[in-house]
Amino acid sequence: MSQPTSAISPVRSADFAEWYQQVVRAAELAEPSDVRGCMVIKPWGYGLWENIQHTLDGMFKATGHKNAYFPLFIPLSYLAKEAEHVEGFAKECAVVTHHRLEAGPDGSLRPAPSSQLTEPLVIRPTSETIIGATYAKWVQSYRDLPILINQWANVVRWEMRPRVFLRTAEFLWQEGHTAHETQEEAVEETNRMLGVYETFAREHLALPVYTGEKSAGERFPGAVQTLCIEAMVQDRKAVQAGTSHFLGQNFAKASDIKFVSRTNTQEFAWTTSWGVSTRLIGTLIMAHGDDDGVILPPRVATAHVVILPVVPKEETRAAVLEAAHALAAKLRATRYHGDPIRVEVDARDVNGGTKNWEWIKKGAPLRVEIGPRDLEKGTVAVARRDRAHKEKTFPTHSAFLETVGGILDDIQATLLARATAYRDENTVRIDTKEDFYAYFTAKNPDKPEIHGGFALAHWNGSAEVEAKIKEDLKVTIRCIPTPGQIPGAEEPGRCVITGEPSARRVLFAKSY
């Protein structure tokens, strides 16, 4: 039977959105649930989240933060305290209005009218308001500051158009919420956490990201300043992969977080909030996957090494399995960046080729085969997910154990290099309106091919131009890049649309 040339159909270039869904399914990362917009995260996908959590949590602790947990339900009135905030989130809130069910006249279950809540509860779309209300009680004096807290939680935003991992109605995230004595300190915190995200994305997810500030139009509702990291995925769209907000005194005023200062005056605290979500997993898939499935960066991979026992003859089964488990034990006793190497032994009684392809689709960084011939020679067959699927090396067990960490680092570096090259190839400077429109317009409007990318262009700073570009091309300002990050971006020029003077280039792209 002839096999397709790639494991995933359609391929990326044919239909990227469909490719993405097929990869998520084939890799057993997640599946749609019966609840619209919500996903079931399967073990292979949840393992990624656990590793992301583990590493980020360490980075948060290392920068002085502690974890806590706040309620899922937010009184409706809390949300209303900050005008822009409620405006931004009101349209996508799930609301709890009753606390009991009963049988209705037709016998079906319904909320009991007598159990209606006096004040509806909103399921948190984000927790600024309820955490702010709590901080208000905790803060009396400048001596109570700063408060540096993070929570790992789920939130709900009733999105119109969900997409697994990238935009689901319920998602997992972390949200840091800090309160400070001075503006300088809060701004410094906002920048520090953006730096943590940038480092994490680059070193662990192998995602090169641009850091920068959102334009007023793209800012978090209620924030003074929104910083972000922007990644490019393989249809050249941008994904906002993490955000860090300087909230000024807006939420402190709304929640009454005030303290007596060193000079005995009443002051409002300066607050920040910052978060990343399970969206990172979607970004990772879209950035690194190929036409055979997902490719997991080793630093976050659910398993680093999958051992595939090859059992051509029944009489060798016991010996092969024993050797597989022995190698697994030795690998688990080996450390990779401080943690034990994560190993799976796939001893299922499934055709070897089928099994091999399953792990290719799932993106395990290393596949290690052990069969009778390897037992005789004392070797294993090692295949890397970032190389052709037939390419194998045959080290001895001890040589493999010595080099496995280096190989994993090499895969990690390869993924980062590939993603960086892809992003750089598709990041262009554009200086005329014609070029700008051509760049972001598909040649085949009926079935748009992958086109566009990141455009660095001058902008007159007006919301009108921003809105016009969004309306015409669905292109938005992803960020005003952090100064010094992109050579020449801070040289003055003329707005690509209006020709008016502009102090610097900003980053434009279509986005998820």
Added chain:
RNA sequence: CGGGGUGUAGCUUAGCUUGGUAGAGCGCCUGGUUUGGGACCAGGAGGUCGUAGGUUCAAAUCCUAUCGCCCCGACCA
């Protein structure tokens, strides 16, 4: 919430125009042959054709309503 499309086994689907009471591939189960590879052979399980009405001797097929899903908008980590 607007505009378009669609709903048949776990998945992909044929049949619908020209009504007669379901067929395939993949997957799954069993047995066998294989085995450094997503193999082959044989057998088997699984569908009241989204739901509710209607027309008819007879509805997956025609009509009406309703719900779900997909795509395109508005919204968005």
